[in-house]
Amino acid sequence: MNRDVSQDPGRGPGEAEVAAERLQHAMKRLRARLRTESGQHAVGFAQSHLMVLGTIAQEGPITAARLADLEHVSPQSISQSLAVLKAEGLVRQEPDPQDGRKKLVSADPSALELIDRLMKGRSSFLAQAIDQVVAPDERADLDKAIELLERIATADPWRARI
Template sequence: MDKHPGPQESTATAQRLNDAITRLRARLRTESGQHATGLSATQLGVLAGVVREGPVTAARLASTEHVSGQAIAQSLAVLKAAGLVHSEPDPKDGRKKLMSADASATELIDKLLTGRAAFLARAIDQVVVPQERKDMDKAIELLERLADADLNEAVI
């Protein structure tokens, strides 16, 4: 007989996972020096999107960040004022603007990502014993699958 966890067990597991991810993300923000940038997590997420995807439209950023166009516009206004991004007309469609990152934005994002990775590497070395490394790889694989899940169900 195949034994599947019941809804209550899945809900409890989901809550534990959410709590662990929340705590880890907060720790990564602290360890990377993110707080010292003066930018919010949302603004830094948008900036990372411009660095990664740019030149990119605000609509594309809104889609990839899963936020509204208004939220993207607010973040982009702050990033423009800070000189981290700039816009130029799309050569294929002059009605659209393409957002690009300043070199200083790329350096900032690289520094933050390097700080996060360095913290995680130290934590893994100190906390995860060699016999658990395969478990760690499996956990990462499972997290990647959860992140990629396409549930095609209406959420109520």
């Protein structure tokens, strides 16, 4: 159920902006906590490199151009990330069998193990935190909040409204 709340007369001007600032702050703190609790700081890679690696693992084999599109970054940024990841042996490039002028990037099995370890660390922390601070009668509220976050993540606010 997607609804346009911008025309809701019960919402005063600026409420969305205040909520946006609070949400950004909460997400920033949660991301930092997840990086710490998952052991990400110990692996020594920038967040951007790990995000690129995760996309390669999920989507690969993939071209650098497609990777840049998916990550919403410049081709130069992808090239820098790929150089770091290749130097660490986490990705490899091979000629595209469909078009030999292109190269396909894929994740090394060690990259998949690294991503799995980090994701398990994040999930473990979140599960324990939920058990600790979310009361059983609040679980439905958490489910609703997750649903709302998923909807926000897929929103297209720049699309012209009819």
